[in-house]
Amino acid sequence: MVSGCEWYHRDLKDRPLNYPWRFYIDVAVVTYTIVFLYASNNEGIWLFSLVTIFGLYVLWDIAALIEFGRVSIVLREKIWSGFITNIIWSAFFWLLFLDRNDHPLATCLFVFLAAAFLRALGSLQIPSAVTFWGAVG
Secondary structure, X not given: OHHHHHHHHHHHHHOOOXXXXXXXXXXXXXXXXXXXXXXXXXXXXXXXXXXXXXXXHHHHHHHHHHHHOOOOHHHHHHHHHHHHHHHHHHHXXXXXXXXXXXXHHHHHHHHHHHHHHHHHOOXXXXXXXXXXXXXXX
C-alpha cells in the first residue's frame, strides 16, 4: 500500500489530474484499500480486493494513456511501462485468487513474496523496447 502511494505521487508529477475520471479511480483504489485492510480475516474478500486494486491501477493507466498519450514519446513510454507492469501484477493476483484452495497461509506467503518483488522492482520499469511504442518505433 505504501508503494502505491509513493508511485501515485511520482506519477502525478508527470500526469497531473486534469479531468475527473482518474480522480474517481483514485477514490475507488482508496476504498478498496480500506476493504483490503479490514478483510484480513476473509481470504476471498481480501484477495478479491487486491485483484480489484490492481485492476483499478490498469484503468488508471488507460485513462492516463487517453489523456497524455500524445504528449511526448518519453511520457508515453513511461505510461505504457506502468500499464504493462500493472497488467502482469493483476494477472498474478487474479490467478492467485482463482487458485487459492482455501490455504490462507500459502496465500499470505505468495502475496508477501509478490509485495516484496513489487517493492524491489518499483524503481525498475519495463524497458521501452518491450512497450508497444518501443517495438514499433
